[in-house]
Amino acid sequence: MSLAERLLIGRLKERDPAAFEEIVRRYGDKVFSLIYRMLGNRHEAEDVAQEVFITVFKTVDSFRGEAKFSTWLLRIAANQSKNRIKYLARRPTDGGELDDAAQAGLGAPGVTPGPIAHAQIDAPDKLLEAAEIERLMQTAIAALDEEHRLLVILRDVEEMSYQEIGEITGLPEGTIKSRLHRARMAIKEELDKHTK
Amino acid sequence: MDHAEAQNEFSDFVDGTLAEIKRAEVEQHLAVCIQCRTELAAFKRTLGSLGRLKQTAPPSLLSDVKQQIYKRSHGRFFAPRWKLFGRIPFEWISLGTIIAMLVYYLAVLHGSPGSVHGAP
Numbered sequence: 001m002s003l004a005e006r007l008l009i010g011r012l013k014e015r016d017p018a019a020f021e022e023i024v025r026r027y028g029d030k031v032f033s034l035i036y037r038m039l040g041n042r043h044e045a046e047d048v049a050q051e052v053f054i055t056v057f058k059t060v061d062s063f064r065g066e067a068k069f070s071t072w073l074l075r076i077a078a079n080q081s082k083n084r085i086k087y088l089a090r091r092p093t094d095g096g097e098l099d100d101a102a103q104a105g106l107g108a109p110g111v112t113p114g115p116i117a118h119a120q121i122d123a124p125d126k127l128l129e130a131a132e133i134e135r136l137m138q139t140a141i142a143a144l145d146e147e148h149r150l151l152v153i154l155r156d157v158e159e160m161s162y163q164e165i166g167e168i169t170g171l172p173e174g175t176i177k178s179r180l181h182r183a184r185m186a187i188k189e190e191l192d193k194h195t196k
Numbered sequence: 197m198d199h200a201e202a203q204n205e206f207s208d209f210v211d212g213t214l215a216e217i218k219r220a221e222v223e224q225h226l227a228v229c230i231q232c233r234t235e236l237a238a239f240k241r242t243l244g245s246l247g248r249l250k251q252t253a254p255p256s257l258l259s260d261v262k263q264q265i266y267k268r269s270h271g272r273f274f275a276p277r278w279k280l281f282g283r284i285p286f287e288w289i290s291l292g293t294i295i296a297m298l299v300y301y302l303a304v305l306h307g308s309p310g311s312v313h314g315a316p
Binding site for chain 1: 239247249252257268274
């Protein structure tokens with residue numbers, strides 16, 4: 001952990017509002033992206049992302065600096081996402097449905113489009129195709145169990161190293177690699193069904 | 197190496213974490229197997245699509261979180277500031293008030309006798 005980050009965490013432990021704002025600005029996208037891809041539902045993801053940062057504000061004293069702050073933060077995000085998945089599974093009609101990627105990424109007011117939706121604004125066909133691929137990908141991710149889902153999101157969406165993934169999940173590298181391969185192949189097969 | 201064995205190594209092959217000998221075996225198999233080459237291309241496309249799924253947080257995330265903390269802490273943290281005075285240090289507001297009171301006091305003290313136009 002760098003000196004600047006250590007100082008920032010120190011200020012956060014003193015409940016300095018500016019330090020907290022800096023943390024949300026710095027890690028907001030990463031936390032939201034992870035949660036959104038875990039849940040596939042923007043409304044739920046917004047709610048869980050808020051809860052994650054509230055937890056950080058409340059429990060930052062328990063962060064001892066043994067791991068990177070981002071690792072600690074993403075572990076909270078991963079755990080709260082898994083809890084929400086379980087909660088929604090018990091209440092399937094209460095907001096647990098997946099977003100329509102086209103709606104979530106393109107049309108909803110105040111919503112920043114996903115990177116795929118950013119593609120080719122001047123080419124509607126390509127835009128629709130990108131949105132359709134995004135929808136298929138999200139459906140394929142949602143078909144995985146939560147452990148496999150988390151690994152594929154951390155590695156392939158968030159592009160984290162195996163070491164970081166190990167610190168977040170507590171899994172050994174060999175287990176991460178074998179589960180990740182199964183998850184990737186399952187997503188590929190799901191996509192193959194629609195593209196062949 | 198058969199199809200299944202080669203495809204089992206795709207993740208490590210693409211990630212570049214495959215041991216040298218194993219990598220050579222996969223490459224040898226790919227060189228002669230069009231089916232596995234097609235599967236590998238599809239596998240890489242899948243990873244490419246996953247890499248484009250990053251999302252940005254809604255712009256309201258920070259203000260929503262602060263509002264929630266304010267509510268749950270019963271106003272202890274992130275109290276909304278009055279727009280004008282929230283930006284001016286308290287010491288300056290105090291000093292301004294004291295000066296205003298002093299000016300008013302002096303005006304009343306020195307202004308009163310002169311301003312009284314008593315009856316002749």
